[in-house]
Amino acid sequence: VAVDSPEEDARRYARSIASELIEIHLHAAPDVLTARGGARDGVEFEAPVQPELRIDTGRLSLDEAGAEVIAWLQEWSSQS
Numbered sequence: 001v002a003v004d005s006p007e008e009d010a011r012r013y014a015r016s017i018a019s020e021l022i023e024i025h026l027h028a029a030p031d032v033l034t035a036r037g038g039a040r041d042g043v044e045f046e047a048p049v050q051p052e053l054r055i056d057t058g059r060l061s062l063d064e065a066g067a068e069v070i071a072w073l074q075e076w077s078s079q080s
Contacts, residue, residue, distance in 0.1 A: 023051040
């Protein structure tokens with residue numbers, strides 16, 4: 001399930017009720033988001049404190065970012 005939650009408190013609450021939660025933080029610099037037309041004016045986003053995976057989508061293509069997620073999930077599932 002993809003959840004867009006700009007507040008750390010909401011993400012912390014989700015962790016408290018989920019038996020397994022993997023937090024993946026997709027990050028891009030504000031200028032990159034603006035160029036993509038995706039900046040959220042007026043909405044303050046609190047970056048996750050300790051996500052399991054952080055991906056800089058400003059420097060990676062969609063395919064590269066997806067490959068990082070898949071590789072991480074494969075590694076995680078093999079250790080579970």
